[in-house]
Structure formats: C-alpha cells, structure tokens
Amino acid sequence: MTEPREPIDTGNGPMTQDSLAPHAMDQVPAGVILVDAGNDIRTANATALRLLGRTAEEVIGASIAAFVHGEDLPAVVAFEGVEGAEEPAVVRFIGALGTHAMLVSRAALPAAPGAGATTILTMLPTDRLVSEIASLRKDETRWKYALESALEGVWDHDFETGNLFYSSTWRRLRGLADDAEVDGTLEKWIENVHPDDRAHVLACIARQDSGEAKFNTFQYRERHADGRWIWIESRGASVAYGPDGKPCRIIGTDTDITARKEAEARLAEVSRRLQLALDVSRIGVFEHNLDTGVSHWDEAMFRMYGLDPAGEAPSSAGWESFLHPEDKAVAIKRVNDAIASGTPFTNAFRIIRPDGVVRHIRSNAAFHTDLDGATRLVGANWDITDDIALQEELRRAKSFAEARNSELEAARVSIEYNALHDHLTDLPNRRYLDRILTEARVVNAILHIDLDRFKQINDTLGHQAGDAMLVHAADVLRSHAERDDFIARIGGDEFVIVCRSGRGSIHLEELAQGIIQAFRRPVPYAGQLCRLGASIGVAVNEGRLTDPRQLLMDADIALYRAKSLGRDRFEVFSDEMQNQILTAKRIGDELREALEKRQFIPYYQPQFDARSLEITGVETLVRWSHPARGVLAPMQFLKVAEDINLLAAIDRMVVEMAYADFRAWQRQGLAIPKISVNISSRRLRDPQLVSDVREMKIPRGVMSFELLESIFLDEFEDEVAETIAALNELGIDIEIDDFGTGHASIIGLLKLNPARLKIDRALVGPVTENRKQQKLVRAIIDIGHSLNIKVVAEGVETWTHAALLADLGCDVLQGYALAKPMSREDFERLARKGFDVPRSFSEARRVR
Incomplete structure (x- = not known):
C-alpha cells in the first residue's frame, strides 16, 4: 500500500488524483492534461482537447511527446526526483491543424497506489497573453521615451x-x-x-x-x-x-x-536694473485702459504729481485737472489725436501740483492690446523742470557769448597764430611744420639748416645777442626763399625750408650755397662782429616719396652728415648716405650685443724707458673680438659707439679688464710698473666714473687715465675739474695724449697738473729729418720737465727715432719699432722673455 496522497492546493481547494476526474477537470477554464510516470497521457479535459484539435481517443494513452515540439519537450516531461511546481514556460504543441504556442505550468502530483508519480500540465493559449504583454511593453516603452525626452x-x-x-x-x-x-x-x-x-x-x-x-x-x-x-x-x-x-x-x-x-536669475537682475534705472532717472510709469477708463500709476508718478502713493490713480479727467491752463488744450489734443491714429506719441506740458508748484513734464506713450483684447495706453512721464531751467540758462549764456563772438574770434585767431608761430622770429614753428607736412600732397624738397657757432655767441655775449642772431637768420632765409616756400624755426638754432614748387637739384644746391655764403658775413652787434655759419641738409623728392615727413627725416640725415664733415657746408641726401646710416645702425646693434656678451678685449702696447729700454708700463687699447669679422681696431667702431652713447660703457669694461690682467701679472711675478687706459670725454663726464674706480680699490700710482688734448684743457667744465681732482685723490694719474696738435696751453697744463705728456706721432715722425721739428720736440720735453711732467714719445717707428728721442731727453718710448699692440697672452710671453736692446740703438746713441 502506498501512503495517502497529499492534497495540492490549486486555488480552489485541495486537489488529488481522485479529484481530477474528467467532469471535474472540465470545470477548469484552462486546458489540463494528466501525465503518468511513463509520460503517457492518462486524461485530458475538454479545453485541452479543443486546444489540441484532437479527440479523447487520439489523446488518451498516447505519449505526451507525440503532441509537443521536440525542442520544448523538457518543459513538460516529468523527471525523476522533481517535486512541486515549476516555472511556467511557452511550449509549442502539435495539434491537428498545426503548431500552437501555449503557456504551460507543470506540477507533480503524488501517485495513486500502484500508479507511480504523475504530472499535471495546465495550458493557456499565448495569443491573448502575448497581445497583452506586447501592449504592456508598448505602454512601458511609450512612457520610458516620454520621460527620457x-x-x-x-x-x-x-x-x-x-x-x-x-x-x-x-x-x-x-x-x-x-x-x-x-x-x-x-x-x-x-x-x-x-x-x-x-x-x-x-x-x-x-x-x-x-x-x-x-x-x-x-x-x-x-x-x-x-x-x-x-x-x-x-x-x-x-x-x-x-x-x-x-x-x-x-x-x-x-x-x-x-x-x-x-534664466530666472538673469530676469531678476534685468528687473532689478530696470527698477534701479527708473529710480535713478526718476521716471514715472503709467498704464491706462482705454476701454474701462481705469489707470495705474507707479510710486514715481504719484510723487511727480504731488499725490499720496497710497491713493488711487486719477482718471483721464483727473489727470487733465493737473494741466497748466496755457498747456491744457494742446496737451489734450495731442493725446486725442494719438488715440485716433493709434500711433506712439510724445507730449510736453506743465502741471500744477496740489501744493501750487509748477513742474515741466515730458511724456512718451504707445498703445498695446492685452491678452483679453483690451486697448491700453502705456507710457512714462519724467520731470524736466531742471532741464528747462538749464536750457534757459544756456540760452542766456549763448546770447552773452554771441555778444562777445567777434572779440573771441579775434582772440582765437591770435591764439592760433601764436600757437603756430615762433614769437621771436615770427616764423612758423614745429607744430605748424608738422601740419604742413601732414596736409601737403607734394613737396619738392626740404632744406634743414643748423646754425654754426651760435652756442659760442649765445654763451659769450648773452641771450640777447643770441636772439639777435636768430632774427638775423630768419631774415637771411626769407631773402633767399621763394614766395611759396614755407620757412619754419623748429628748434633753438634749427630752421627748415619746405620748397613746394618744382626746382632742380642744381637750383637747390645754389640755394643752399647762397644761404651758407650769406651766413659767413659778419653780423654787427653791440660794437662787435659776430660770425655765424650754417650747415645744411638737402633732401629732394625724386618722385619716389609720397610722405613729406620722410623727406624731412632724409634732410635731417644729410644735415648730420654735413656737420660730421666739418660744418659750414651742405650735403644732399642720397641712397649711399642712407646705406651708410643703415650700416651704422647695424654696427650699433652689434655693439650693444657685443657689450652684453663682453666681446671687447684689451690689447697692450708696452712702453719702454728711453735709456734702458726696460718696460715701464703698458697702454691699454680696446679691440672688438667680432664673432664673424675677427679682431677689429677702434677706428672701425668707436665713432659709432660714441654716436649711440656706448663709449662710456666700453671704457668702463676696458678699465675693469685691464686692472684684472694687471693683478694677474702681479700674482705671476711679472714686473709691470703701471698701466694706462684711454678715457673718452663722455666717460670723464660720467658721474659714475669716480664711484666705479673707488669700488675697484686700485693702489696709488698703478693706473693712469689718458685724456685727449682736444678736451680743451683751457676751458674745463666745473664737473670735469671735480672729477679729475677726485681721481687724483684716489691715486689715478692723468696723462695728456696727442700733445702738440690740440689747444692745451701752459696755463692749462698747470691747472691740470698731469703726470705725463704724450707727444703726438705727427710731431715725432719728422724728427729725424727736420731740425726745426727736433727743436720743437725738445721744447715740449723741456716744458714738461720744467713742470715736473714726464714726457712719452708715441709713434716711434724706427730705432733711429728711438735713439734721437732718448738723446732729446724723452723719458718713455712707445711705437712699432719697439713693440706693436698685442693680446694679453703675447704680452705675457714678451714680459717673461725680456727685451734685448738692438745693436742699432746702442750704436746710434754712441754716434750722437
């Protein structure tokens, strides 16, 4: 005997195999098939037979596998050991009319005594189920995309x-x-x-x-x-x-x-700004419904009309009661005309406030139809009383100004004339020249004139004499220029002639030469004859220039060339001159770079005792170690360095390097008594010179500065004299270079008190062939010795020169016969090796 079966709860009460009789199964709304342990169909209800399209005879006793698609068979066949309900699955059943998909639920039933395990299959058609699922999925998809979009x-x-x-x-x-x-x-x-x-x-x-x-x-x-x-x-x-x-x-x-x-924040900010603008401008805003006659005013409107903001806005008739009697009819007509035409309008009128105060009002308004179709008049009022008062004041001021117009016009003309003319010569000034050059379409030529020796006259005879010379210069230029030429004084002693009519180069050169000749004539002043001169730069428009201001620059370049070639002459601008300027600029740029990269190096020329020919010192000479052109001599760059104000910086660098080499020689045991360095006049006027030397802490008597005689020793400036005195206190000796060809006098020598004089090579060269020259050199030596000044002869080219100069009493010799300028390394080799006195020098001295 088998154990009693456990009931199965199908939702309608407990169910067993006995309770699944055919008449009971027919009450179930779904198809029901009972399968035994051998997978044979024991029974099927009417719904299952209808779904399969089979009769009971065809189904009962047959294997379930005969009615199920092979791939879906595992979903309906009972397996040993499986109990309870399984997950529902869609199964394809093979009916009389074809294959149908149905949703199947499978459950295991306890078997009847002696019958073995049994499976119950519940079948539902999937067509309706699939339709409902598809509908649900479609609804789900629709809501999903709606939410995502x-x-x-x-x-x-x-x-x-x-x-x-x-x-x-x-x-x-x-x-x-x-x-x-x-x-x-x-x-x-x-x-x-x-x-x-x-x-x-x-x-x-x-x-x-x-x-x-x-x-x-x-x-x-x-x-x-x-x-x-x-x-x-x-x-x-x-x-x-x-x-x-x-x-x-x-x-x-x-x-x-x-x-x-x-967007809300921006809107709030715009609203805040608009309200702030309304508050600051004190504009009142109103709105009037033309259909209902109801008006709305903001607080500014109430305050403007002197009303309480807590009250109601006046109606149309109420607003009209504020109008000034003289303005009422015109103001109301303007409103009515605008309403009739429906166009925006502007109105201006006076109102009388309840406190009796009269105010001037300006109004702008336009028409607007709201969402309800009502026509509204929207506008703004602002109080222009202060503006009206200001306009009245301006009208009075204008009347007063018109009364004085002729006087002011005359003053304007005078001021403009004075602004464009030089008060001394009555010539146009630089400002007027700039205007002419800007407005001129064609300029034939420009002459740039600079007076020579004007500074000396101005400094020696006073500014009144200088003014008289400037007036004279203006008269000279007027007398030589043509009627349509433009003459201007553009600086202290600088003038410009703009030739606007066509003149050839020969005519322009004749004009320049005539002006120079006229300035050479002495000018009497206060019982004295003043001698001026003129240097002129000429620039001719040869059809290539379109900007007259460039022509002025070219004339300035030509003037610079004329002054650099000796003054009292004229030069005509040319392409070659331009190229020279560009070359000088290129060299200037390279010089600045050379200074930064310390490309300047010292060369040394030994100086020898005139009797023993022992080295008594060295003169330091600057060289430029150019990266492409090699070692360059001073004549190839010093002029450009002076023009661009680099000479003082180069002098400073050379002094520092020379002293550094001197200290190195001392450490090496080389007996070099002293070094001398050439100092330019610009460096001598450099206020930094004394402090630079003081910082170097140079021992006394070790270094001397060579000054060109052309520095005008007789006319020392106070600052130069103070600089030399300070250098003497620091132990720096002063030497006069190129003595005998410049302007120094005995008084100048006494004032300067130099340590040494260097006789210029122009005097030393002829000394072996000219006895007068020998006497001159001996006189210079005697003057130097009488003032306790040692004398150096430079430019000693032969040993005959050396012997003669020694016999004349010269103290030191310097020149190519003894040694050329050389690099530091070559000089050190010479100093270590020593110097052999040539036999020719000794023999020449014995002969004498």
Whole structure:
C-alpha cells in the first residue's frame, strides 16, 4: 500500500488524483492534461482537447511527446526526483491543424497506489497573453521615451523590499554613467546636496516620510560629477503604505532646472536694473485702459504729481485737472489725436501740483492690446523742470557769448597764430611744420639748416645777442626763399625750408650755397662782429616719396652728415648716405650685443724707458673680438659707439679688464710698473666714473687715465675739474695724449697738473729729418720737465727715432719699432722673455 496522497492546493481547494476526474477537470477554464510516470497521457479535459484539435481517443494513452515540439519537450516531461511546481514556460504543441504556442505550468502530483508519480500540465493559449504583454511593453516603452525626452530622471524607493531604483536619465542628469552604482541611502545622498539647501530638503523628505504629504515637490542644488552645482526639481508620490500608515514605496522624477534657474536669475537682475534705472532717472510709469477708463500709476508718478502713493490713480479727467491752463488744450489734443491714429506719441506740458508748484513734464506713450483684447495706453512721464531751467540758462549764456563772438574770434585767431608761430622770429614753428607736412600732397624738397657757432655767441655775449642772431637768420632765409616756400624755426638754432614748387637739384644746391655764403658775413652787434655759419641738409623728392615727413627725416640725415664733415657746408641726401646710416645702425646693434656678451678685449702696447729700454708700463687699447669679422681696431667702431652713447660703457669694461690682467701679472711675478687706459670725454663726464674706480680699490700710482688734448684743457667744465681732482685723490694719474696738435696751453697744463705728456706721432715722425721739428720736440720735453711732467714719445717707428728721442731727453718710448699692440697672452710671453736692446740703438746713441 502506498501512503495517502497529499492534497495540492490549486486555488480552489485541495486537489488529488481522485479529484481530477474528467467532469471535474472540465470545470477548469484552462486546458489540463494528466501525465503518468511513463509520460503517457492518462486524461485530458475538454479545453485541452479543443486546444489540441484532437479527440479523447487520439489523446488518451498516447505519449505526451507525440503532441509537443521536440525542442520544448523538457518543459513538460516529468523527471525523476522533481517535486512541486515549476516555472511556467511557452511550449509549442502539435495539434491537428498545426503548431500552437501555449503557456504551460507543470506540477507533480503524488501517485495513486500502484500508479507511480504523475504530472499535471495546465495550458493557456499565448495569443491573448502575448497581445497583452506586447501592449504592456508598448505602454512601458511609450512612457520610458516620454520621460527620457522630457529629461525626467525616474526613481523608485521600495522600503519593504529595500529596492532603490534609478533610471539612466536620473544618472545622466548628475553626470554619471548609465550603469554607475548609486548609493541611495539618505546619509550618503545628502552629502551631495548644497549645504545651504540641506535643511530644506530634509524637512520636505520628513513631511513625506511621515505621511503628512502624499505628493511632494521641492527644489535644491546638488553636486554634479564634474564638480559644479546643478538645480534639481524633485517630485515624489507615495504609492503604497505600510500598516502604520506611513509610505512604504515612493516613486518620483527629478528634473534638471539649472537653465531655468539661471534664466530666472538673469530676469531678476534685468528687473532689478530696470527698477534701479527708473529710480535713478526718476521716471514715472503709467498704464491706462482705454476701454474701462481705469489707470495705474507707479510710486514715481504719484510723487511727480504731488499725490499720496497710497491713493488711487486719477482718471483721464483727473489727470487733465493737473494741466497748466496755457498747456491744457494742446496737451489734450495731442493725446486725442494719438488715440485716433493709434500711433506712439510724445507730449510736453506743465502741471500744477496740489501744493501750487509748477513742474515741466515730458511724456512718451504707445498703445498695446492685452491678452483679453483690451486697448491700453502705456507710457512714462519724467520731470524736466531742471532741464528747462538749464536750457534757459544756456540760452542766456549763448546770447552773452554771441555778444562777445567777434572779440573771441579775434582772440582765437591770435591764439592760433601764436600757437603756430615762433614769437621771436615770427616764423612758423614745429607744430605748424608738422601740419604742413601732414596736409601737403607734394613737396619738392626740404632744406634743414643748423646754425654754426651760435652756442659760442649765445654763451659769450648773452641771450640777447643770441636772439639777435636768430632774427638775423630768419631774415637771411626769407631773402633767399621763394614766395611759396614755407620757412619754419623748429628748434633753438634749427630752421627748415619746405620748397613746394618744382626746382632742380642744381637750383637747390645754389640755394643752399647762397644761404651758407650769406651766413659767413659778419653780423654787427653791440660794437662787435659776430660770425655765424650754417650747415645744411638737402633732401629732394625724386618722385619716389609720397610722405613729406620722410623727406624731412632724409634732410635731417644729410644735415648730420654735413656737420660730421666739418660744418659750414651742405650735403644732399642720397641712397649711399642712407646705406651708410643703415650700416651704422647695424654696427650699433652689434655693439650693444657685443657689450652684453663682453666681446671687447684689451690689447697692450708696452712702453719702454728711453735709456734702458726696460718696460715701464703698458697702454691699454680696446679691440672688438667680432664673432664673424675677427679682431677689429677702434677706428672701425668707436665713432659709432660714441654716436649711440656706448663709449662710456666700453671704457668702463676696458678699465675693469685691464686692472684684472694687471693683478694677474702681479700674482705671476711679472714686473709691470703701471698701466694706462684711454678715457673718452663722455666717460670723464660720467658721474659714475669716480664711484666705479673707488669700488675697484686700485693702489696709488698703478693706473693712469689718458685724456685727449682736444678736451680743451683751457676751458674745463666745473664737473670735469671735480672729477679729475677726485681721481687724483684716489691715486689715478692723468696723462695728456696727442700733445702738440690740440689747444692745451701752459696755463692749462698747470691747472691740470698731469703726470705725463704724450707727444703726438705727427710731431715725432719728422724728427729725424727736420731740425726745426727736433727743436720743437725738445721744447715740449723741456716744458714738461720744467713742470715736473714726464714726457712719452708715441709713434716711434724706427730705432733711429728711438735713439734721437732718448738723446732729446724723452723719458718713455712707445711705437712699432719697439713693440706693436698685442693680446694679453703675447704680452705675457714678451714680459717673461725680456727685451734685448738692438745693436742699432746702442750704436746710434754712441754716434750722437
């Protein structure tokens, strides 16, 4: 015997094999088939037979496999050891009319005594089920795309199951990936909420969690994944409640309203600015409904009309009562005409306020039809009383100004004339010249004239004499220029003639030469004859220039050339001159770079005792170690260096390097008594010179500065005299270079008190052939010795020169016969090797 079967609950009470008789199974709305342990069909209800399209005779006793598609057979065949209900599956059944898909649920029934295990299959047609599922899926898809297109992020919090759902749109709103994990706990999520919004958000959540609010909407700022803050509008609804009446499931959406918030902020800012503008401008705004006659005024309108803002705006008739009697008819007519035409209009009128004060009002208005179709007149009033008063004041001022117009015009003409003319010579000034050159279309030529020796006259005879010379110069230029030429004084002693009519080069050169000849004639002043001179630069427009200002620059270049070639002459600008200027500029640029890169190096020419021919010192000579052109002598760059004001800096560098070499020689044991360095007049006037020498801490008697005689020793400036005195106190000796060809006198020598004189090579060269020259040189030596000044002969080219100069009493010899200027390395080799006195020198001295 088998054990009693356990009943199976089908939803309609317990069910056993006995209770599944055919008449009972026919009551079930679904198809039911009972399969035994051998997978044979024991019974089937009428619905199952109808679904299969078979008779009971065809089905009962047959194997279930005969009616099921082979691939779906595992879903319906009972397996040993399987108990209880299985998951429903869609199974294809082979009926009389074809294959039909049906949803099958399978359950195992306890077998009857001696019958073995049994399986019950419940069948439902899938056509209707599939249609309903498809409909549901279509609805789900429709809502999904609707929410996504609206950028609504969906969230679903099921607190009973603990399932927290967040849609992909919800994640994308926050900059998260669609598959990013989200920690939806309140404690974690609230960390991303803006600190200023957390209290508000927590309060809203608490109201919904308590059941107080079934539907909840709030706005807050949340941190985006990229670090910025975004505004979120969250809407949530409670869809299920627990036994305690509190929500157990809440579903909602989140929307990014950042753009809307920014637009609201901008709108608020615009509104604030508009209100501020209205407040500052004191403009009153009104609106009048033409259909109802009702008006609305803002506070500014009430204040403008002297009314209480708490009251009601006046009607049309009430507004008309404020109008000044003299303006009333015109103002009302203007309003009525505008209403009739429906066009915007402007009005101006006076009002009398309740306090009796009269104010001037200006009004602008336009018509507007609102959403209800009502016609409204919208406009603004502003008080122009102060403007009217100002206009009246301006009218009075204008009348007063017109009364004085002729006087002011005369003053204007005088001021303009004075602004454009030189008060001394009555010639046009630089400002007038600039205007002429700017406005002129064609300029034939420009002469730039600079007076020579004007400074000496001005300094020696006084400024009145200088002014007289300038007036004389203006008269000379007027007498030589043609009628349409433009003459201007553009500086202290500089003049310009602009030739506007066509003249050839020969005519222009004759004009320049004539002016120079005229300036050479002495000018009497205060019982004396003043001699001026003129240097002139000429630039001719040869059809290539379009800008007259460039022509003036060319004339200036030509003037510079004329002055550099000796003054009292003229030069005509040429392409060659331009190229020379460009070359000088290129050299100047290279000199600045050379100074930065310390490309200047010292060369040394030894100086010898005239009797023993022992080295008594060295003269330091500057050389430029050019990276491309090799070692350059001073004559190739010093003039340009002086023009661009680099000579003082080069002098400073040479002094520093020479003293550094001298100290190195001392450490090497080379007996070099002293060094001398050439100092330019510009460096001598450099206020930094004394402090630079003091910082070097040069021992007394070690270094001497060579000054050119052409520095005008008789006319020392005070600052130069003070500099030389300071150098003497520091132990720096002063030497006079090129003595005998310049302007120095005995008085100048006494004033300067130099340590040595260097006789110029122009006097030394002829000394072996000319006895007069010998007497001159001996006289210079005697003068030097009488003043306790040692004498150096430079330019000693032969040993005959050396012997003769020694016999004449010269103290030191310097020249190519003894040694040429050489690099530091070559000089050090010479100093170590020593100097052999040539036999020719000794023999020449014995003969004498």
